[in-house]
Amino acid sequence: MPLATTRRAGLVDQVIEQLRDAVRQGEWRIGTRIPTEPELVATLGVGRNTVREAVRALSHSGLLEVRQGDGTYVRATSEVSGAIRRLCGTELREALQVRRMLEVEGARLAATARTEEELARLRELHDQRDAAQREARFDDFVHADAEFHLAVVRCGHNALLTELYRGLTEVVTASVAATANEKLGPAERIEHHGILNAIADRDPARAAVEAAEFLDELLAGLDS
Known part of the structure; x- marks a missing residue:
């Protein structure tokens, strides 16, 4: 370079x-x-x-x-991201807990503030994510899933929340990789249709519930 x-x-x-x-x-x-x-x-x-x-x-x-x-x-890609990684450490539970706090509110805001263009982009990323999961392309799945969640937060049009979440990019990607089975078999699939549909329907309460539920499942899985 x-x-x-x-x-x-x-x-x-x-x-x-x-x-x-x-x-x-x-x-x-x-x-x-x-x-x-x-x-x-x-x-x-x-x-x-x-x-x-x-x-x-x-x-x-x-x-x-x-x-x-x-x-x-x-x-890390920025000092903000580096600071968040130090705060979260390498503890997966902590990373998922921080994700939950930001993503639930992000989904709620997205259902209210998203544009039609942003919804189309969400659908595109969702399709890419599902295709990678179906075809067991692990690296592509991890990237598409992390991009989908970032796009959801961006749809909320809250600049500070988006910047905080962007700083969490490496933590989110690492937690996606840690919680996804490399074989991506049917039993390990986590669906995001509910989040996407709630945002499309402009239903903030349902979007928040959907965002919380899948992260709660991952957190519960750490105890099993």
Whole structure:
């Protein structure tokens, strides 16, 4: 990934911003190792200490993860997401509980505020999700399912709720992957027709119930 040579003033801040942009724009994806320190020094035209300080700052914010003796990896797509991941930790129950709080209200708002164009997009994502589930395409299913839930929240037209949920993207994706059986057999399928139909019918109470029920099922499954 080509990075622009920095100016001499405010080098650390400039490097931080360029590394952040590389993650935000998808040049470096979640879980991938970023270029080594010498490679970044050569590409950016700055000193080793400048790169080291920038990486340390992004590591503290949760965007990057430094693995001693292995390299530096992308941990989240934004500082908000990194903070939420630290709060939730790796505990699946906590992730599902946070999802429930945000998604129930998101579905309620979506049933009231969604547009016809947004409803069409929800149906498209829902079809993609179901097709991937039917055909046992696990990675595609996880991606489509997470996208569907984000689209539901966006339909509520609450910018703050959407931003909070976007910060939860990695947690949502990880929880989808953790709760979906890789074989995606009929017994493991979780349907979202109820949520979609309630939003289409502009029924906020039913949409909230549908959003809560499937997450409650997943939470209950952790105890079985």
